[in-house]
Amino acid sequence: MAATKEAIAIILDVGPSMNQAPPGTITSLESAIEGINMILQRKIFAESKDEVALILFGTPDTDNPLDDGESYQNITLKRPLGIADFDLLRTVQSELQPSDTPGDFLDAIVVALDHLEKGLQGKKGFGSRRLILFTDLGAAFGDQELDTIVAAMSNTKTELNVIGPNLDDEDGEGDGGSGSGGGGGGAGPSTRKEKTSQQKSGEALVKHMLDQVNGECYSFSEALPALSYFQSRQIKPMAWKCNLEIGQMEIPINGYSKVKDFKLKQSWKKVYAQDTSITPRTLPTYHMTNEEETEVDREDMVEGYKYGNTIVPMSEDDKDNMKYKAEKCLKVLGFTKAENFKRYHTLGDGVISVTAEKGDEAAAVALSALINALYETNSVAIARRVYDARSSPRLGALFPHIKAKYECLFWVELPFAEDVRTFTFGSLPLTEDVAINKKYKPTDEQLSCMDDLINTMDLSQALDCSFEVKLFCLQHRALHPDDPLPDLSPIIANYLRPPEAVTSNSAPVVERLSKLFKLEVTDKGKLEETGENMFKSSHSFYREDEDGLQAKKPKLDNNLDGGLQSMMKAEVTEVGTVTPIEDFKSLLGRTDRDMFEEGCKQMQKRIQQVVVDSFGQQFYGKAMDCLKALRQTCIDKSGPNNYNEFIKTFKDTLIASGRRDFWDLIVKEQQSLISKPECEASGVTKQEADEFTTGEVKVESSEQPQDEESADDLLDQL
Structure with a gap:
């Protein structure tokens, strides 16, 4: 089994310094709780197999395996190592209370290291360990066992992340709650407060530890926006092994997913609300289309397909015999110039990187020759790919990709002829050759302005927050099923607003656009000179009376609501399927x-x-x-x-x-x-x-x- 899972111990300071903040501002503890909430949300909705433990220090009571009555006091193992779930999320949101008792963060680290070591015994698949420490370093600590702690973390390859203090702050002021980034869930405006001497001593010690174990430190203002962005579960890539066939030559290759469209598994969509302890199952039953709705066993049925009014039965054997048989392969069908490939031809949900079989020198030389030949001739290879014997053949293009340290081929799927949808649109009157609507031809200045607008409003580098909004709502509904959905947190709501750079850069262009493209208000009351109106006005009957000639509408007007079209329309004799x-x-x-x-x-x-x-x-x-x-x-x-x-x-x-x-x-x-x-x-x-x-x-x-x-x-x- 590949060691891809991670064991995480979250260490949270609930002592008095974490709960101090000016009126109207959020505390460091509130910011820390929101950060932990975001970490757990990532794990839950990505259906990660990583395991998480929660350890509190600064608690009034002591509850941990290392407690001997004198050492490791005021530390509580709130949740042992296990897969993140909604129970843990509910605990973080509703059961964590501030305390008036300070705690030693170094002792808490020792408890966390000990718990990870014991909790992972007998478990397989764990390749890494991590400690995430949430604290403002405002409480006293003892550094007698510092070297022992650093050695233990190095020997077990445990990563240390500290969230809270701003170690890069040179003016001696702390991050103050959520910090200048506006995180912390919007409970109030953030503020920066002067660091105490105790905090400065703690930061010096933390810097030393991070240097020894190659750890990282983040302030709340840095960590919360980063944690709010949804992160998919990390999966170790597995090679797709095959031979690249070019005529009679075969090159052993490995294919890795370079980019792939991420989709949530969404297994949490199947729930049984009446009893959450029962695993939902599907129990399909089959019935005949008679009045009694007679139930039929699955074994007594066979699939059928309509051919006109006849139903043609199709057994599993028939389908197996008629199924197209294909063998695993990656075969080059031919070559073409790169300009013949159009961006809108791409299909599939990702890109595959094709490299030579690891350790095969002959394959590396042969594939390198092909890559460089394609690059020098500005060509691509059109290839047929079959993933395995159960898969359908796919058509794709192999592009050369050369970097300083490596080279490879990129596979992109292409459509077959029947998959291509051709849409023809009329051309805009941009040239003198177009005789239609010349008065609407844009000027060079207007075209240039539109180009600038597109450039300044480019969102290709913006974050996609679609997952965050969905998961925020799902999490609230899971924890508070009877409450209405709340407003989005400020961090997530900020993703829905245009980036400040886009707004500021596009403002002058938008103003120039309003001057170049004049908008005029039309008079809706004015009668349009349509063919229908002209027809009606020119075919009125006239009669002469005492006041002279006066127009008289024909009796046919009652049936001319649709103009000539209504007159020519055939009489309806039945209700059709079109209209x-x-x-x-x-x-x-x-x-x-x-x-x-x-x-x-x-x-x-x-x-x-x-x-x-x-x-x-x-x-x-x-x-x-x-x-x-x-x-x-x-x-x-x-x-x-x-x-x-x-x-x-x-x-x-x-x-x-x-x-x-x-x-x-x-x-x-x-x-x-x-x-x-x-x-x-x-x-x-x-x-x-x-x-x-x-x-x-x-x-x-x-x-x-x-x-x-x-x-x-x-x-x-x-």
Whole structure:
């Protein structure tokens, strides 16, 4: 097993110096608690296997394995080594209280080292240890065992991180709570206070320790913004071993993921809220589409695919025999100039770095020759890649990449011909050759201004805080399920604002832009000279009376709302699938009562057809619009029975045909039976209409792939 896990001991000072701050400002203890909260949040939502322990010093009581009644006093092992979870997060947020008893941070380090050593016995996969000390160094300490502590940390390769003091401050002033960076959760403005002599002595000792063990020290103003940014779980890269085939030549290579799109596993989305001790499981059952909904065993079923109206069965053996067989490979198909590769052709979720097999000198020489040849000829190699025998072939390009200390090929996936989507857009009138809309041709000054705007508002180096916002909300809901979501912390909210550099640099360009592009207010009341208006005005009838000639509108005006298009439109005889609502309204425009009955039947038929033929939920929106139009029309036309009888049978049809999700949508949109308060002609009471959908709630399908639901959908449910 690869040693990729880390054991972390968080040491927190809860003594009196950590709880001192001017009124209206946050204390160092509050800043430290927020920092610990951010560390735990990282571990929890990245589903890290690292283990964390929490040790407090400066507590009124003593509870640690090294306590002998005289040494290592006022130190509490609050949480032993284990995987970070919401219980630990809840402990940090609600159970850590300030104390009036000072503690020795060196003794706390000894307790932490001892706990890591004992806690890791018998555990495998841990490659590193780390101590994170949160303190302002305001309490007294004894340095008699300093050399022993440094030696123990060096021998066990334990890293030391100290968060709190500002060791680079030359004017003798401390960081003061959250520091000048505005961290600490926004409890109040930060302040800088003068360091005490005790703090200066502690900082001198900490500097000595950090030099000996190659540790790091951060002030609160430096640490909190860095910790607030989500960090994915670190994974040791594993080589993809294969042979690079070029004709008859084969070069042993290793492929490593250079860049890969990170996606949360989101296994925490499956929960059973009624009993958190029960592990959620999926228990799918299968039923026939008959009235009894007869249950069928999974072994008695076979997959089938529609071919017209015929269902063609497809067994597992049939699928295995028809499946395309491919072997693991990376084969060069040919070469082309680099300019033939377009940036918008790239596919996939990452880039792979291809290097020669480690220790194979012949492979290194051969691959180096290929890399340099591609570089010198400004070319790329087009290759076929198959990850393993179970994977489909991929098409990609191999780019040469040469640095002072190494060289390699970068693999980027390319689309097949059927994957390319070609969109043609009209050209802007930028040249004299374009005869259309010449008056809208931008000047050189306008084009230059737009170039400057794009350059000054470049956000390519900005942080992506999408994870932070989601995880902030999820964490609050997990710890406070009945409370509304709070405002974002100032640190995370700051990520949502434009960077100050972008705002200041773009301000002059925006002002210049407003002068170069004049905006004019148009008169909406002015009649547009459209062809329809000109047609109507030039085809009016005239009559002569006592006052002379006066215009008289033709009787056809009532049917010319759409101009020539309406006159040429064919008469609607049935509700189609392209514009069903418009067709339905056209049929109802006739005075014939039988046409209302016929229109409702056709609309009902179209609704069922759209839902049944929908691929997943693709056309559910269109079907719901039709259903709403049918319901409202039945209310307006005093024909509620046309809708009520349909919706009753439609419900049974949906459940029997496996379209329960559309019925859930009907319940959500409140398209139940038409009750008497809505339409006097209805025989359904309000209570009966409510009982028709009582207890109908949305149930997520147990067979739906997990990654079909995004984190944004989960936030909408919060």
